[in-house]
Amino acid sequence: MKFSLLFWCITIQWLIAIPRVFSRCLGVDLSLSVHPEGMISVPYGQPLEILCSDDRYTADNLQFENGGEPIPSIKVNTTTRRLSMENHKKGVFTYYCRNTVTNKVCASRVVVDSAPLDVTDFxxxxxxxxxxxxxxxxxxxxxxxxxxxxxxxxNYEDICTTERSGRARYCTWNTSGQPRYRQHEKEFFFYITFCNVFGCNEQNFTINHFAIVKPDPPKNLKVLGNGTHSVILQWSIPNNMFDFLPNGVDHKIEYQIAKIDKTSYFRKVDTSGLPAKNGTYKFQLSDLPYAHMQYEVRIYIRPKEADKDEFWSDFTYLVFYTASERPQRPPDTVVGAFEQSSFVTTRRIYVYWKQLEEYEEAGANFTYKVVTHQGTENTKRLLADNKKSLSYIVLDNASLGAINVEIWSINDKGSSFNKSHLYIPPNIDTLALRVPSFTKLGYENGTHKLSWVSINTVDNYTVFWCQHNTAKICSGRINFTVLEANKTNHVIDLPRENRYQFAISANVGSKTSGMVWTTCDISKDDIPMYRFPVELHHGIPGKSFVTIAWDMACTLQEGIITGYNITYWPVINTSNVCDTSFTNSSVYVSDPKQMEINITDLNPNTTYVFALTLNTTYGLKVIENALTEITTTEDTPTGPRNVNIAKDEAISWDSPLKKNGIIRKSDVIYNYTEEYSFNNGSVLRRSFKIEEHIRMNV
Structure with missing residues (x-):
C-alpha cells in the first residue's frame, strides 16, 4: 500500500512536468517517452507500473507491447497511458510503448527480483x-x-576478486596472492557477501581441502626392465603431493595392447599393493599376454581423501614392447588343405595352413618352416616367403606318390615346440574324390550359400575360404571348417566389405581330394565372372542365320538365373576388331531352361562374335570366357550399279551394293549370243559394234 501511494505521488509530480519529461526517450528527442526512465527494478511481489506519453498525439494513439504483441493498458489522460501488472514473475523483460501513427517506440528494461538467494552449487x-x-x-x-x-x-581476509562468465562466478587464489594460498591447510572456511539493488545476503562454506585436489600427472615414467610377459616400471609423483598430502595418493594403472584392443578400451591393473606416500614408485606390470608386442600403459593418481573421479590426475603414458620368445604353437591345418595341378610324372602342389594371429608371432622375422617326406626322396625343407604369403608354400615337381608334410612356426628365437602334420595322398587317390560341381551364391548382406554334388562313401567335407583373387590362390589368411558327410550345402556369414573365394575337399580316411575351387560363383557385384563353367557353341551357319547353344556345369537353385542375353557384332576380315559400320545387336532368352536360339537376319559372308551374359537375381553378369565366332556363307550379289554405254563403245559400271562374298568375274553378254568375261573392275572398255540389247551378269 505504501509503495502504491509513493508511486502515485511521484506520478502526479511527473504529470505536472510532462512538457519537460516527455520530450526525451532514453536521452533521445522523440516526443514519445516512458517513465520511469532506464532500468526499472521491481521487488518481487510488488506491482509493475510504467507510464507512456506523447505530447504531440493522444493516448488513443499509444499502446504497450511485449514480444511484438499488444498488452492491455489504462488511459490516464488525453496523452498518457499506464501499464500496470500485479504478481510479475522474476526475470529481465523489455516492454515497448509504440505510437501507432508514427510507429516510433520507446523501450523499458524491467528486472523483477529479490535480495540475493543462497548459492546452491558452490x-x-x-x-x-x-x-x-x-x-x-x-x-x-x-x-x-x-x-x-x-x-x-x-581473521576473515579478502583473498581474491570475483570474476564472471555468463551466469557463472569464480574466484581464484594462488600462492602468489595476498594473503598467500595456504597449501597445507586441511580445511578452508570461506565467507561470501553478495548484494544487489534489492538487498544483501551472506553465506559460509567449509571445504575439505585435500578432498578437492586434482594432482598433476605422475612424471619420469620409464621401463627399468622388460621380460616376455612383464615389465618393471618406475615413476615419481609431483612434489606438492608428496610434501603436503598427509595420507598420500591412490594409483590407477591401465594398459592397452596395440592392434588387439579398441582404442577406447584399457585393461585395469590391481594397484592395492602400492604404498600411499612415496616420492618415487616401482611396479612390476605382469601377466601381459603376448611377447614381442607393443603396449601402452597409463598411470593416474588421486589424493586419498578424494572420492570423485574428477579428482584423478591426467594420465602419464609410456609405449613399450615386451621381449621376444619362440612361438608357442604351430599353425593349424586340416585334412585336404592342399591344391594340386597334375602332370605326366609330377604335380605342382600348394600346401596351405591357417596363419597364427599377429600377436602369437612372439618375435621378429616370423615365418613358417615346412619339411616334406616323399617316399625314398631326400627330405625337403622350405620357408614361407613373407614377401609373397605366409599362408602357403609351393611344392614344384612333387611326386605323384604320397607326401607327408610337417609345419612349424618359427621366429628369431627358434621354432614352435610342436608341429602340424598334413598327409597328401597319391595323385590317383585324389582324383577319384574330386567334387564334380561346387557352387557359391553371394548375397549383399555378406551371407554366402554353398552347395555341391555329393560323393558316395565320404567321411566328411572340408570347406575353405579366403579373400578373393583371380589366381584362385589364398595369399591372405585362410579359414576352414569340417562338415558332416550327409551335407550338400552350407551357409556362412562374412564381412560384407570383402569378396571371398571358396574351395572344398572330400575326405575318406587318410584319402582326400584336396581343394576344389567353386566352379559356379555368382555374387552381387559388378566384377566379371572368370572361369565360369559355361560353353558357347554354334551350329553350321547359313547365309543369314546360325543356331547358338550353350551349356553350364552348375547346380544352381531354381530362380537364380532368370534368362540369357546373347550379344553379337561383326568383325573385320575374321579378326577381333569390331566393324564400326554396324551396331551391336542382342537377343534375350527369358526362359532359363532354354539352352539354344536361332539368330537370323545376319549378313552373308560376314564374321560375327557372339557373347553370352547371364541375367540373375543380382542383374546381368558378364562371363569373360563365354564367346564364340562364326562366318556366314556367301550369297548371290546384287546387280551392278550405274551401267553406262558410251557412244565410243565404252561400257562402265559400279560394284554391287552388297557383294555377299568374293566377286570373281563379271560377264557381259552381247546381243544375247556372244559372251565376254572381264576381271572384276569398276570400268572396262571393249571395241565392238553396239546392237539393240546388251545384258550384263556379275
Whole structure:
C-alpha cells in the first residue's frame, strides 16, 4: 500500500512536468517517452507500473507491447497511458510503448527480483595445490556484487576478486596472492557477501581441502626392465603431493595392447599393493599376454581423501614392447588343405595352413618352416616367403606318390615346440574324390550359400575360404571348417566389405581330394565372372542365320538365373576388331531352361562374335570366357550399279551394293549370243559394234 501511494505521488509530480519529461526517450528527442526512465527494478511481489506519453498525439494513439504483441493498458489522460501488472514473475523483460501513427517506440528494461538467494552449487577445486578455484552460479537476475574472504589466522581476509562468465562466478587464489594460498591447510572456511539493488545476503562454506585436489600427472615414467610377459616400471609423483598430502595418493594403472584392443578400451591393473606416500614408485606390470608386442600403459593418481573421479590426475603414458620368445604353437591345418595341378610324372602342389594371429608371432622375422617326406626322396625343407604369403608354400615337381608334410612356426628365437602334420595322398587317390560341381551364391548382406554334388562313401567335407583373387590362390589368411558327410550345402556369414573365394575337399580316411575351387560363383557385384563353367557353341551357319547353344556345369537353385542375353557384332576380315559400320545387336532368352536360339537376319559372308551374359537375381553378369565366332556363307550379289554405254563403245559400271562374298568375274553378254568375261573392275572398255540389247551378269 505504501509503495502504491509513493508511486502515485511521484506520478502526479511527473504529470505536472510532462512538457519537460516527455520530450526525451532514453536521452533521445522523440516526443514519445516512458517513465520511469532506464532500468526499472521491481521487488518481487510488488506491482509493475510504467507510464507512456506523447505530447504531440493522444493516448488513443499509444499502446504497450511485449514480444511484438499488444498488452492491455489504462488511459490516464488525453496523452498518457499506464501499464500496470500485479504478481510479475522474476526475470529481465523489455516492454515497448509504440505510437501507432508514427510507429516510433520507446523501450523499458524491467528486472523483477529479490535480495540475493543462497548459492546452491558452490564448489572448489585445487590444481596440484598450486592454485584453488571456487565457482558458483549467480542465483538471481540482478547485477550482484560479491566479496569473497577466508579465515586466515583467526581473521576473515579478502583473498581474491570475483570474476564472471555468463551466469557463472569464480574466484581464484594462488600462492602468489595476498594473503598467500595456504597449501597445507586441511580445511578452508570461506565467507561470501553478495548484494544487489534489492538487498544483501551472506553465506559460509567449509571445504575439505585435500578432498578437492586434482594432482598433476605422475612424471619420469620409464621401463627399468622388460621380460616376455612383464615389465618393471618406475615413476615419481609431483612434489606438492608428496610434501603436503598427509595420507598420500591412490594409483590407477591401465594398459592397452596395440592392434588387439579398441582404442577406447584399457585393461585395469590391481594397484592395492602400492604404498600411499612415496616420492618415487616401482611396479612390476605382469601377466601381459603376448611377447614381442607393443603396449601402452597409463598411470593416474588421486589424493586419498578424494572420492570423485574428477579428482584423478591426467594420465602419464609410456609405449613399450615386451621381449621376444619362440612361438608357442604351430599353425593349424586340416585334412585336404592342399591344391594340386597334375602332370605326366609330377604335380605342382600348394600346401596351405591357417596363419597364427599377429600377436602369437612372439618375435621378429616370423615365418613358417615346412619339411616334406616323399617316399625314398631326400627330405625337403622350405620357408614361407613373407614377401609373397605366409599362408602357403609351393611344392614344384612333387611326386605323384604320397607326401607327408610337417609345419612349424618359427621366429628369431627358434621354432614352435610342436608341429602340424598334413598327409597328401597319391595323385590317383585324389582324383577319384574330386567334387564334380561346387557352387557359391553371394548375397549383399555378406551371407554366402554353398552347395555341391555329393560323393558316395565320404567321411566328411572340408570347406575353405579366403579373400578373393583371380589366381584362385589364398595369399591372405585362410579359414576352414569340417562338415558332416550327409551335407550338400552350407551357409556362412562374412564381412560384407570383402569378396571371398571358396574351395572344398572330400575326405575318406587318410584319402582326400584336396581343394576344389567353386566352379559356379555368382555374387552381387559388378566384377566379371572368370572361369565360369559355361560353353558357347554354334551350329553350321547359313547365309543369314546360325543356331547358338550353350551349356553350364552348375547346380544352381531354381530362380537364380532368370534368362540369357546373347550379344553379337561383326568383325573385320575374321579378326577381333569390331566393324564400326554396324551396331551391336542382342537377343534375350527369358526362359532359363532354354539352352539354344536361332539368330537370323545376319549378313552373308560376314564374321560375327557372339557373347553370352547371364541375367540373375543380382542383374546381368558378364562371363569373360563365354564367346564364340562364326562366318556366314556367301550369297548371290546384287546387280551392278550405274551401267553406262558410251557412244565410243565404252561400257562402265559400279560394284554391287552388297557383294555377299568374293566377286570373281563379271560377264557381259552381247546381243544375247556372244559372251565376254572381264576381271572384276569398276570400268572396262571393249571395241565392238553396239546392237539393240546388251545384258550384263556379275
Amino acid at each position: 564448489a572448489c577445486k585445487s590444481q596440484n595445490l598450486d592454485v584453488i578455484n571456487c565457482t558458483w552460479s549467480n542465483p538471481g537476475f540482478s547485477a550482484t556484487n560479491y566479496t569473497f574472504s577466508s579465515l586466515v589466522s583467526d
